[in-house]
Amino acid sequence: MALDDSxxxxxxxFLQITATINRRIEQQLKQDAGLTHPQYEVLSRLSEAPDACLRMTELAQAAVTSKSGLTYQVTQLEKAGFVARRDSPGDDRGVVAYLTEKGWAKLKTAAPGHAELVRHLFREGLTxxxxxxxxxxxxxxxxxxxx
Structure with a gap:
């Protein structure tokens, strides 16, 4: 059954709006912070976690990405010194990612511009x-x- 006109x-x-929002956020983060949107989400989700630390599987869920996509992003962020990984306490098979001081600093400089743009794109224009x-x-x- 086909979709009706409405x-x-x-x-x-929805498709146009999400594409526009994603493109504009990606551009702003790249220009202002040198981060991709997925990288910003990883930093942001870690900052919200207890001790700024999450198991990689939990971080993938929180950042709404695949495990392989998360591994790539964390590797890039680790190379930049924004996050680090270590074995999960009490679980030899588990790995946690955590926000470094440099990562906290990057997030603190990136967050205001990101929040302003999200508010502009996502909230303004609506009563x-x-x-x-x-x-x-x-x-x-x-x-x-x-x-």
Missing amino acids: ELAAWHD DKEFDGFATAMAAMHRHLGS
Whole structure:
């Protein structure tokens, strides 16, 4: 069964909006901080974790990426000195990534510009009522998809 006109229009708008937001965020982070969006997400998710440290599997889930994609990003961030890895305490097979002092500093300089752009792209242009409805819809979709 084909999408009706309303569903198709909403789907096309969603695709255009997400592509635009992703492109603009990628450009801003690269220009202002020398980071890719996935790298910023890794730093951000680590900063929110207890002791700024997460098992690689947990970090992959939090950063919404595959394990192999995360390994690549963490390797790049490790080369830059922003994160490091060590064995997980009490689990010889587990590996944790943690934010270094240099990583904290990078995140602190990158976060304000990133937050400003996200707010501009994601929040501005909507009334409070529209944004509340949008946020409610996103939470419902998140629950529906089980992500």
